[in-house]
Amino acid sequence: MGDSQYSFSLTTFSPSGKLVQIEHALTAVGSGQTSLGIKASNGVVIATEKKLPSILVDEESVVTNVNQMSLLQVQKIQHLTPNIGVVYSGMGPDFRVLVRKSRKQAEQYNRLYKEPIPVTQLVRETATVMQEFTQSGGVRPFGVSLLVAGYDDKGPQLYQVDPSGSYFSWKASAMGKNVSNAKTFLEKRYTEDMELDDAIHTAILTLKEGFEGEISSKNIEIGKIGADKIFRVLTPAEIDDYLAEVE
Amino acid sequence: MSIFEYNGSAVVAMVGKNCFAIASDRRLGVQLQTIATDFKRISKIHDRLFIGLSGLATDVQTLYQRLVFRHKLYQLREERDMKPETFASLVSAILYEKRFGPYLCQPVIAGLGEDDKPFICTMDSIGAKELAKDFVVSGTASESLYGACEAMYKPDMEAEELFETISQALLSSVDRDCLSGWGGHVYVVTPNEIKERILKGRMD
Numbered sequence: 001m002g003d004s005q006y007s008f009s010l011t012t013f014s015p016s017g018k019l020v021q022i023e024h025a026l027t028a029v030g031s032g033q034t035s036l037g038i039k040a041s042n043g044v045v046i047a048t049e050k051k052l053p054s055i056l057v058d059e060e061s062v063v064t065n066v067n068q069m070s071l072l073q074v075q076k077i078q079h080l081t082p083n084i085g086v087v088y089s090g091m092g093p094d095f096r097v098l099v100r101k102s103r104k105q106a107e108q109y110n111r112l113y114k115e116p117i118p119v120t121q122l123v124r125e126t127a128t129v130m131q132e133f134t135q136s137g138g139v140r141p142f143g144v145s146l147l148v149a150g151y152d153d154k155g156p157q158l159y160q161v162d163p164s165g166s167y168f169s170w171k172a173s174a175m176g177k178n179v180s181n182a183k184t185f186l187e188k189r190y191t192e193d194m195e196l197d198d199a200i201h202t203a204i205l206t207l208k209e210g211f212e213g214e215i216s217s218k219n220i221e222i223g224k225i226g227a228d229k230i231f232r233v234l235t236p237a238e239i240d241d242y243l244a245e246v247e
Numbered sequence: 248m249s250i251f252e253y254n255g256s257a258v259v260a261m262v263g264k265n266c267f268a269i270a271s272d273r274r275l276g277v278q279l280q281t282i283a284t285d286f287k288r289i290s291k292i293h294d295r296l297f298i299g300l301s302g303l304a305t306d307v308q309t310l311y312q313r314l315v316f317r318h319k320l321y322q323l324r325e326e327r328d329m330k331p332e333t334f335a336s337l338v339s340a341i342l343y344e345k346r347f348g349p350y351l352c353q354p355v356i357a358g359l360g361e362d363d364k365p366f367i368c369t370m371d372s373i374g375a376k377e378l379a380k381d382f383v384v385s386g387t388a389s390e391s392l393y394g395a396c397e398a399m400y401k402p403d404m405e406a407e408e409l410f411e412t413i414s415q416a417l418l419s420s421v422d423r424d425c426l427s428g429w430g431g432h433v434y435v436v437t438p439n440e441i442k443e444r445i446l447k448g449r450m451d
Contacts, residue, residue, distance in 0.1 A: 114336040
């Protein structure tokens with residue numbers, strides 16, 4: 001892997017037993033834009049801030065067809081399979097790489113077993129990739145934490161995957177800049193029997209808590225999956241409807 | 248003589264009402280010589296999934312070991328048993344991996360899927376799946392088996408009647424094939440139990 005001078009692992013243990021590179025990766029995540037996910041009784045919602053750095057950024061959105069998939073220049077919420085979606089906090093380019101790898105693994109599983117990959121299996125394989133980058137020569141850990149939302153035979157599921165490769169199942173979680181406020185807010189607002197629409201409202205309110213400026217359908221992104229097992233990113237029009245309901 | 252006929256074999260599976268039966272002969276031969284009369288061709292993958300393999304005996308054993316290996320890992324990773332349809336796709340993929348140097352076997356897969364619905368399928372030695380609603384056959388006696396099953400089969404048989412039908416089909420077919428026979432081994436699987444029986448036929 002490259003020059004022999006760089007064939008040792010860049011992630012080495014410190015005397016205190018920590019992997020400092022991973023700590024730094026988590027800091028990179030912590031300074032990324034806030035994202036969160038909530039598992040409802042009949043689905044999962046994930047959402048993120050999408051603050052563009054300047055008004056000069058061309059965020060032209062084009063609503064293409066009846067499936068209402070909008071082609072935004074910057075889409076932070078992505079599909080991994082028709083029934084699994086993912087959002088991140090941290091470095092966008094690292095996220096793109098992980099999405100590509102995860103999609104390939106999901107499709108390989110499907111090709112072998114002719115069955116859609118269960119959410120836990122895809123999360124585990126993605127986490128394995130992230131772990132490999134903490135123990136290989138000449139590479140650095142990924143600077144993203146992922147929130148994976150899916151609906152399979154085991155029902156709705158929400159997982160967080162960290163740069164270290166550890167993954168956790170959450171009822172509700174947040175990551176990024178505003179993580180502690182958001183998590184406190186979610187702890188108060190979360191109920192076990194919440195339905196998907198309530199969860200979407202709660203997600204919007206949680207994002208609003210730490211939002212600098214005016215929240216609108218142009219500076220947040222929301223993805224949801226219900227019992228129909230189809231993951232969808234909401235169009236700006238749908239987000240506007242939910243925002244209006246929340247007001 | 249074709250390599251598929253080196254050891255001799257007969258395997259058949261049939262669908263009943265919320266149950267299935269899978270049966271094989273017991274002869275292991277080396278061309279005209281009979282070496283063993285208790286060769287196991289059908290093996291259990293889990294309580295609701297069986298696979299019968301006909302063809303070259305060494306490949307029958309090796310392929311079975313590989314499939315059990317894959318299924319055990321799957322069980323550990325996914326904390327569940329494989330569905331019959333999934334297992335069939337896996338067997339097909341494994342056979343196709345060896346497309347240009349194949350395992351010389353023809354598998355017959357039989358299992359109970361979701362809602363106790365029976366599932367059977369067969370494939371050729373390079374993984375071309377053939378699903379059927381009634382019965383599947385494989386081995387040197389396959390042509391006789393096709394005829395016997397077609398004549399004797401009826402849909403929605405209960406476990407006992409299914410056992411009688413598959414046993415008669417197997418025994419009459421292997422009697423017309425010099426390379427298979429020496430008794431039969433029949434498994435009848437319902438959602439509650441697995442019944443394994445040995446048949447005594449013409450011992451020649």
